Amino acid sequence: MTLVHDPFNIIIAGVGGQGNILSSGLISRAFCEEGYMVSVGETYGATQRGGSVISHIRLSRKKSYGPLIPLGQCHVIVGFEPLEVYRILRDYGHDTVRVITNDRPFYPLDVLQKRSKYPGVDPLISSIEVLARDLEIVKGTDLAKKAGNPKAQNVVMVGAFCGLNWVPLPKERFLKAIEETFSGTRLEINKWAFELGYESVMGH
């Protein structure tokens, strides 16, 4: 399958500790198996704890691109937190950017310490709606709780990303990547989390 844009650029936007790296691993692994050239760039380390974290995923049929997406060139944002989505969208969003996000806020320390104010989920979502060509909200944390662990929201979001079919790829590719990543109870929880995310966007 050819890509609408080549390279096709995906950003996962969240907060340190939300499982960015794991989900970028699942997505990139799934596309790699399908024969795409995939490059991933991410940041991690202790200084990311509680900080903004983004993973860049670049898909191509032609060649391996560098690990960072240029500004204004991101085609899909998979978001774990609305403030982080809006932050990334403003700088990296392409003319035709589409967004899928968990709308549960994760308050920065600065907000809890009342040094600054969280803009509020509703104003954030309505601004995202203006900028994005499509916006899909997923109750990622609630669905993850249902699957057995609220931390599995990252895999719920991967499931929803797969279900939306914005970049067509068979579901089995993702399930295989999940099976190769987890084992035991965690495998069961994450498979269920993926399914719940997938189903939540069916018919959308």
Place this chain on the structure above:
Amino acid sequence: MLSGNEAAARGALEAGVQWVASYPGSPSVQILECLAAVARERGIYAEWSINEKVALEVATAASFAGMRALCVMKADGLNVAMDFLTTLPLSGTKGGLVIVVSDDPGAHSSIKEEDTRYLAPPAHVPLLEPTSPQETKDMLVWAYGVSEKVGLPIIVRLVTRICHARGVVELGAIRPGEGLPIPTLQETFITAARFHPDAHQRLDLIQDLFVASPFNLYTGPEKPELSIFVSGVSYGYALEAIERLGVEERVGIFKIATVWPLPEELAIENLKRSDQILFLEEIEPFLEDQIKALAAQNWDGVGPLTFMGKRSGDVPWVVKSRGMGEMDPDIATRALASTLNIDFQSGSARLKEKMDHLPEMDLPLRFPNLCAGCPHRASYWAIKTALAMDGRGVFTLGDIGCYTLGVLPSGYETLRTVHSMGSGVGLASGFGKLKGMGLEQPTLAVIGDSTLYHAGIPPLINAKNTGSEYLCIILDNETTAMTGHQPHPGSGLTAIGERATPVPLAELIRSLDIPLTIRDPYQVQETIETILDLLKKGDLQVLLLRRECALKRSEEELTPRVYVDQERCLGDACGCSRFCSRVFSCPANIWDEDACKARIDEVLCIGCGVCAALCPEGAIVVESERRENDVSS
């Protein structure tokens, strides 16, 4: 798909590496972890050493014995190993020795952006730089051959965007175990100034190998209007810049993989292609300066040239979140566009226009934060409170680890200095003597357990010996937490998870005859009283605050449920100024905007109960029965 770190480990396996030593440092921690995971099966010896200098010495031992060895460290660690490294080109090495050094342009997980390339010339050690995970793997295999041919260690400089990037890597065969050398010690390896010429001869030998290297590559028109000279991950950004601007017919690109010493003949040949040279590289303008010096030496052959880079201002220093040394595709494209007089704007014009019509919104930044339940937060709360009660303006020194966040609001901005591994204790050793000159403020140094083993013991001995007076607080979370829970000499575990002989910190301190007190930082009140008491006593004192890293605990244990009894929480009427969420500020302590009361984010809470002990109204409840890591709220 492999990350750059995994690719480096794979390259070592394909080269037949039998020996690896490292001290954990981001962004290259995973290299040793990957090799440790296959160490038993492949007969590899893998070691987390006490610090980078010892790691290099341990790795070099295997090289002297004829085996191929790998040593891994971050840029800051090379400074620690530098004293030993500078001797090796004089004595020479035998079995292939490669040192992977990871730089962190942008300082994503470092306190500074150090450019390792500058340490290669004074050490007489050649340095290579790959452009992708694939090239990292291939280059490691090649580097072992070069190291053995010339008898020098080889540095492979990686950067964060290589280490933590992932890409498709075509694998080669792993060198089988049989046929690998059996260690023998035949030669002598002596460093003496009279061997200085040998170091230079070894570097001369390398010229032909570097000029013939498969990794240095020119692509583009025979005589381009402009040539980009590039090294490392910037190569990919440069290629993309050419593609985005559609200037394939106008611009050539010379990728330099053998960065020091330069492949002179090849570089001169490429300098003759065009009279305009643009440099794209990360952190400092090292390549730019090296090439300029080479061009000056060969001025009659290369003719007048215009050099454009960081020195000339054509490639701007862009201050981003944590540093100014990181290259990215937009900096590269803008620099190329401006040198070619092409109009180029980053970002989406359509989105920018829409944004003009959106309401202004201030987006709060996210400063890195100690994790929920982190024992360091409890320790910092106790220190902050004790210092306020002490009232003598205690000067507090920091060190390198998760607890460096003590400079930020997360650690109540407690720390007044932060420098390098062990330097807080070393500085304290000096401050503690300033009393003799009339300094009245007491000194307090905090240091983590792994950091203390790494570089904190000599300054403690120094203080004991000189009679320096200060309080050293060891924040002992029983692991090397910042880099992902690697064992240290106190852990009693080897890099491959086998039992090792632990060297407990408490025994070590006692053996120095320094008074030692041990407390649990979760017992905040008791800790506050202890700190006050020790500060009053004066002299050299060590307080060991021991509590396992909260991340480890949350992975392993069932945690008690902690919740706010909103009937008892008085909200803003309490007068506590939202103590739990705003003042103590554990990320699991949040504010319920609807109820205008405190709340616990049960997704984050690990059930340490410290906030419950501190809440003035006793409104936070710790349920005694343990629960699985799930949530019912």
